[in-house]
Amino acid sequence: MSLAKRLGALLKEKKLSGNALAKKVGLTQQSLWEITSGKTKQPRNIGKIAEVLGVDPGWLLFGEKTNAVQNISSYEIKQHVPLLKGEKIKEFCENMNKTLDKDTIFIGIQGKASDKTFALEVNGDSMTAPLSTKRSFFEGDIIIVDPTLKPENGSFIVININNEPTFIQYVHNAGKTYLKPLNPQYPTLEMNKKMEINGVVIQVISKV
Incomplete structure (x- = not known):
């Protein structure tokens, strides 16, 4: 629709x-x-x-x-958060409202989150899993991201890889941390110090 x-x-x-x-x-x-x-x-x-x-x-x-x-x-709305483009995320986390302009779209979310929380539209199919798996995200979905939370094993996060905010799963195994797409056609990456976590995904608004 x-x-x-x-x-x-x-x-x-x-x-x-x-x-x-x-x-x-x-x-x-x-x-x-x-x-x-x-x-x-x-x-x-x-x-x-x-x-x-x-x-x-x-x-x-x-x-x-x-x-x-x-x-x-x-749909009980508790808070509104800005829908950001990828290049605005780091600036928003550092300066918050100073980053926003009059055309910024705000998304209603359920529950309360930190005032640094933002929304991001999913691009591409790297987080679209095979049909046999339970969890999957599709292009056009809106993810709600809280930068104040620390990821746990299995968390879905947004992380800066080569200056590009990337939506991916955080996996910790045998003392190492990996970044795993849900789509097996994309490679799993080992996390390094140059990669900066932008936040943990706390909600998703799925596109029809």
């Missing part, structure tokens, strides 16, 4: 017209039409739209595994 379809279903569920939503959010009717028609796929004011509709902006923008509109309101 696309953003446009989720938004349309919400308007129908809440018996709210497009014009009424546009007024509440401060959008022109043309801008709202571009969103509901699917022309605009990542509107800058998604946070305000989600707030007015009483839903999680991450769900509205990317979707979750459930398509049931009635389940949307049951």
Whole structure:
């Protein structure tokens, strides 16, 4: 289900017209039409739209595994965290809000996390496991990462490898630490001192 379809279903569920939503959010009717028609796929004011509709902006923008509109309101949001691009992670962890601009998208999460917590979109298929395994992550999923936590054996982490934030599994075995993709087509790496852990994954918002 696309953003446009989720938004349309919400308007129908809440018996709210497009014009009424546009007024509440401060959008022109043309801008709202571009969103509901699917022309605009990542509107800058998604946070305000989600707030007015009483839903999680991450769900509205990317979707979750459930398509049931009635389940949307049951997603209990405790905190909002910024959705970052890879190159912004280190700067955000050091300077936090100074890194963010007015176009930053915030994602609602369940439970409380540190104020340094951020969201990151999964790229590629290195963490997509074979169908026979239980845990798997897909391109487009949103992972929630807390930089204040220390990884344990088996944790999923984001780590800087050659100046590139990489989503991978942290494995400690026989006194050594390895970085293991869930997709066996990618190589397992031995961790070294040049690699910097950006944080531990605490939640995932799965794309439909």
